[in-house]
Amino acid sequence: MAGQVVVMRAKYRISVKDPGVPGVLKLDDDKFVFIPHDPTSSAKLQVGFRTVKGHKFTKEGTNKQALLNITQDPEIKGGGFIFEFEKFSDRDVCRDFVGKALAKYIDVNKAAAEGSVAKLNTEQLSTTEIDRRINLLREDSELQKLHQQFVIGGILTEAEFWATRKKLLDGDNNRMVRQHVGFKSAMISDIRPQADGWTNKVTFNLTPEIIHQIFAEKPAVHQAFLNYVPSKMSEKDFWTKYCRAEYLHSTKNSVAAAAEAAEDEELAVFLKQDDILAREARQKIRKVDPTLDMEADQGDDYTHMPDHGIPRDGNKEISDSQYDQYKRNLLQDLNRHAAVVLQGRGIDDVDLADPRSVAEALASSKKIELATEAQYTNSNQAELVRISKITEIKDLQAPRELPLAPLSIKDPRDYFYSQQANVLKHLGETTRGMKPVKCHLRTQEAYSCMMKSISYIKDVGINDPTIKPELALKVLNGLTHNISSTKYHLRNNPQESFLNSLPTLMKEELLNHWTSIQELLKHFWSSYPITTSSLHTKVIRLKDAMTRIYPRLQEIKESAQSDLRHQVSLLVQPMLQALDAAFAHYDADLQKRSAKTAAGPNGCT
Amino acid sequence: MASAPSKLCTDDVSLLVVLLDTNPYFWSTSNDSSVSLSNFLSHVLSFLNSILFLNQLNQVVVIATGYNSCGYIYDSSLSSSSSITKSSGNGRVPAFCSELLENLEEFLTKDEKMSIEESIDGIGSSLLSGSLSMALCYIQRIFRSGPLHPQPRILCLHGSPDGPEQYVAVMNTIFSAQRSMVPIDSCVIGAQHSAFLQQASYITGGVYLKPQQLDGLFQYLITVFATDLHSRNFLQLPKPAGVDFRASCFCHKNTIDMGYICSVCLSIFCKHHKKCSTCGSFFGQAQSQAASMSDQKRKGLET
Ligand SMILES: [Zn+2]
Numbered sequence: 001m002a003g004q005v006v007v008m009r010a011k012y013r014i015s016v017k018d019p020g021v022p023g024v025l026k027l028d029d030d031k032f033v034f035i036p037h038d039p040t041s042s043a044k045l046q047v048g049f050r051t052v053k054g055h056k057f058t059k060e061g062t063n064k065q066a067l068l069n070i071t072q073d074p075e076i077k078g079g080g081f082i083f084e085f086e087k088f089s090d091r092d093v094c095r096d097f098v099g100k101a102l103a104k105y106i107d108v109n110k111a112a113a114e115g116s117v118a119k120l121n122t123e124q125l126s127t128t129e130i131d132r133r134i135n136l137l138r139e140d141s142e143l144q145k146l147h148q149q150f151v152i153g154g155i156l157t158e159a160e161f162w163a164t165r166k167k168l169l170d171g172d173n174n175r176m177v178r179q180h181v182g183f184k185s186a187m188i189s190d191i192r193p194q195a196d197g198w199t200n201k202v203t204f205n206l207t208p209e210i211i212h213q214i215f216a217e218k219p220a221v222h223q224a225f226l227n228y229v230p231s232k233m234s235e236k237d238f239w240t241k242y243c244r245a246e247y248l249h250s251t252k253n254s255v256a257a258a259a260e261a262a263e264d265e266e267l268a269v270f271l272k273q274d275d276i277l278a279r280e281a282r283q284k285i286r287k288v289d290p291t292l293d294m295e296a297d298q299g300d301d302y303t304h305m306p307d308h309g310i311p312r313d314g315n316k317e318i319s320d321s322q323y324d325q326y327k328r329n330l331l332q333d334l335n336r337h338a339a340v341v342l343q344g345r346g347i348d349d350v351d352l353a354d355p356r357s358v359a360e361a362l363a364s365s366k367k368i369e370l371a372t373e374a375q376y377t378n379s380n381q382a383e384l385v386r387i388s389k390i391t392e393i394k395d396l397q398a399p400r401e402l403p404l405a406p407l408s409i410k411d412p413r414d415y416f417y418s419q420q421a422n423v424l425k426h427l428g429e430t431t432r433g434m435k436p437v438k439c440h441l442r443t444q445e446a447y448s449c450m451m452k453s454i455s456y457i458k459d460v461g462i463n464d465p466t467i468k469p470e471l472a473l474k475v476l477n478g479l480t481h482n483i484s485s486t487k488y489h490l491r492n493n494p495q496e497s498f499l500n501s502l503p504t505l506m507k508e509e510l511l512n513h514w515t516s517i518q519e520l521l522k523h524f525w526s527s528y529p530i531t532t533s534s535l536h537t538k539v540i541r542l543k544d545a546m547t548r549i550y551p552r553l554q555e556i557k558e559s560a561q562s563d564l565r566h567q568v569s570l571l572v573q574p575m576l577q578a579l580d581a582a583f584a585h586y587d588a589d590l591q592k593r594s595a596k597t598a599a600g601p602n603g604c605t
Numbered sequence: 606m607a608s609a610p611s612k613l614c615t616d617d618v619s620l621l622v623v624l625l626d627t628n629p630y631f632w633s634t635s636n637d638s639s640v641s642l643s644n645f646l647s648h649v650l651s652f653l654n655s656i657l658f659l660n661q662l663n664q665v666v667v668i669a670t671g672y673n674s675c676g677y678i679y680d681s682s683l684s685s686s687s688s689i690t691k692s693s694g695n696g697r698v699p700a701f702c703s704e705l706l707e708n709l710e711e712f713l714t715k716d717e718k719m720s721i722e723e724s725i726d727g728i729g730s731s732l733l734s735g736s737l738s739m740a741l742c743y744i745q746r747i748f749r750s751g752p753l754h755p756q757p758r759i760l761c762l763h764g765s766p767d768g769p770e771q772y773v774a775v776m777n778t779i780f781s782a783q784r785s786m787v788p789i790d791s792c793v794i795g796a797q798h799s800a801f802l803q804q805a806s807y808i809t810g811g812v813y814l815k816p817q818q819l820d821g822l823f824q825y826l827i828t829v830f831a832t833d834l835h836s837r838n839f840l841q842l843p844k845p846a847g848v849d850f851r852a853s854c855f856c857h858k859n860t861i862d863m864g865y866i867c868s869v870c871l872s873i874f875c876k877h878h879k880k881c882s883t884c885g886s887f888f889g890q891a892q893s894q895a896a897s898m899s900d901q902k903r904k905g906l907e908t
Pocket residue numbers: 854855856857858859874875876
């Protein structure tokens with residue numbers, strides 16, 4: 001994209017509510033420039049992408065404005081440069097451009113960081129791989145933050161960072177499975193000849209795409225091409241003839257068509273009904289269940305009743321059976337077109353620009369089709385195979401080879417016991433309660449005992465009074481006492497996160513530290529046992545980074561207001577514990593290793 | 606319900622789905638120790654009656670949590686409104702109660718027919734996962750009935766011990782309730798606490814209660830579980846005293862803060878193993894794979 005420039009009409013808004021100054025937005029590799037239409041306006045801008053932190057944009061919707069917000073400092077709410085575009089498509093062009101420019105900027109930084117920090121990673125990446133990573137970073141701002149913090153911060157190398165995210169990269173890979181583009185649903189016969197109105201020249205536009213479609217929809221033309229080109233005529237002559245036939249059809253003059261066909265054998269191929277199609281149709285009819293009442297359905301048989309009387313292009317021809325074979329009917333074309341679109345292209349990886357290779361590829365794919373059909377003598381089965389082939393839409397299929405082992409939970413009881421003990425211990429459950437009740441019960445007795453109780457209450461009715469006043473008071477007092485004793489220990493609503501009651505800054509800092517610590521710990525623990533010197537330096541880097549976070553956590557704990565302090569320390573404690581555990585492991589491992597090196601030269605350093 | 610649709614959108618209209626434990630083995634042993642079934646039913650029916658009286662638009666659905674099956678045994682939206690006030694034939698119980706009791710008898714007859722064992726040791730467990738699923742299905746139907754629906758909540762009146770074999774199913778229903786923001790209240794009437802219901806209430810923001818005096822059950826029910834969800838915001842209700850949901854390792858049953866989880870079968874281990882002892886998966890051939898195969902589990906910010 002080097003040297004690319006995007007120029008777009010846009011309005012620059014100081015704030016979201018601002019009506020905006022109309023002007024022109026110019027984007028290039030390293031900066032964006034806004035020039036207002038009114039030269040006296042002060043709303044001129046020139047900002048380098050180097051200082052830009054990110055960009056936001058509005059979702060496309062009916063009554064939404066197409067906005068793009070290029071932010072320099074994400075801390076400032078509503079800050080940044082807001083541009084309004086006339087159309088979402090305009091906005092998207094600029095958005096993508098900014099995204100690329102920013103990614104490149106990060107990439108440049110990254111490359112510099114990599115170069116200076118670790119020469120360990122000499123992995124050569126393909127451009128697609130790099131693109132994929134850039135895309136992932138761009139899509140996920142949290143990931144980008146982590147990447148910036150650790151990779152550009154020099155704590156992790158690029159390779160280390162992505163090694164734990166293989167799945168992300170692979171996931172993208174899976175999505176890359178190419179969807180086969182089918183035929184357009186527009187009919188080729190809709191491609192009208194264009195007359196310029198001045199001369200008698202009529203122009204047809206044949207693209208490789210259209211040629212492919214003609215071959216697929218008109219087997220006779222396809223066959224004729226294989227037969228005539230280039231032995232009998234040049235490709236150009238062939239298509240000229242084809243267009244001539246099309247032109248004759250478009251004039252609706254079947255008498256003239258018949259006259260020309262009589263003189264020109266090759267032209268006749270294009271003008272007459274497609275023999276191959278007719279043969280196929282007859283074959284299909286033969287496969288129809290003989291008990292089906294064909295007579296009753298004859299009205300639906302397009303070969304007998306051209307167009308059901310629907311005139312093509314609005315005018316009805318006078319019917320004359322002599323010229324029937326030079327007439328086309330709409331339903332026949334429609335059916336054929338629909339069938340071809342549903343069948344799909346059938347051929348892939350063929351250079352569409354070369355009609356000859358397209359024609360040959362089509363012919364061979366047809367041969368294979370016929371062969372498979374012959375193989376399944378049972379026509380019913382062949383049909384099933386064909387249907388299953390058609391209905392499979394590749395990009396909607398679940399991935400065949402999962403990149404990971406599927407979850408397979410064995411005995412749910414194990415999971416239950418792994419948790420139940422703690423929960424019950426906490427509830428002050430005595431061992432007495434834990435033991436299953438020792439008794440042996442007969443099923444029939446148990447049920448009849450229940451039935452007896454039910455008929456008892458039906459006979460006697462609900463207790464009156466439902467509960468004795470003294471007892472009710474006792475229960476109420478017990479509950480009140482219980483509630484007031486736990487009230488101060490816990491927040492009001494267990495669903496409402498305590499985090500939300502913290503000042504925004506503190507909350508974000510805590511969450512930030514949490515994600516950072518998780519990332520660091522993930523790398524830290526996965527580096528053990530240390531077998532190579534690169535792992536050794538990695539662990540030291542990680543430990544240093546964690547050591548830097550540690551005092552920050554302490555500070556947060558101490559800076560919290562007294563009423564929040566307890567809760568904050570509850571949040572911070574597990575982070576500190578996790579770090580402590582890592583430090584302890586680091587020290588123990590270091591000691592072990594130094595003892596080893598002291599004992600003999602074989603220890604690894 | 607259609608008579609006053611505008612009233613339906615008020616926030617104090619409740620749909621209370623009650624799950625009644627009808628495990629016969631539990632009830633046949635509870636007679637002497639805690640509360641008899643007839644006493645229990647007397648308290649519960651009075652409570653349901655109160656709910657229906659609290660707001661004429663309130664709706665009550667009762668599901669039996671049986672030993673072999675589960676079933677709907679009462680739906681106030683299906684019976685005529687007069688059945689709450691009118692007495693049934695013999696005049697002993699309100700008509701809605703006798704309807705419920707008859708359905709319960711019918712349910713038990715069917716449930717008994719499904720029994721395989723002649724007798725069992727211990728009191729077994731009832732199908733909590735099944736009745737929770739039915740309750741959630743019913744609630745989903747209410748959710749889809751339109752924007753104006755009563756506020757649903759589930760109340761489990763449960764006495765049987767937890768069925769460990771239902772762990773996955775129960776946890777799934779709990780998470781599904783959490784997702785649809787349906788609180789699961791639990792009132793445990795058995796001898797022991799229920800880890801399932803403790804978690805269910807904790808995760809879904811419901812109330813967990815194990816009454817000390819079961820003969821005063823009605824008072825507990827009416828004090829703790831009768832108020833609609835909106836009014837709960839203004840009330841002090843019993844809180845869990847900081848439940849410890851930490852897991853213990855599969856290998857030693859020790860409670861752990863940090864450990865290793867098999868990514869294939871979710872088994873928890875306190876130490877790194879080469880191979881999962883539960884499912885046999887091998888961990889970590891390559892260094893990078895080790896990181897993704899056995900991830901560190903930490904307990905923290907999600908509270
Ligand atoms: Zn262990």
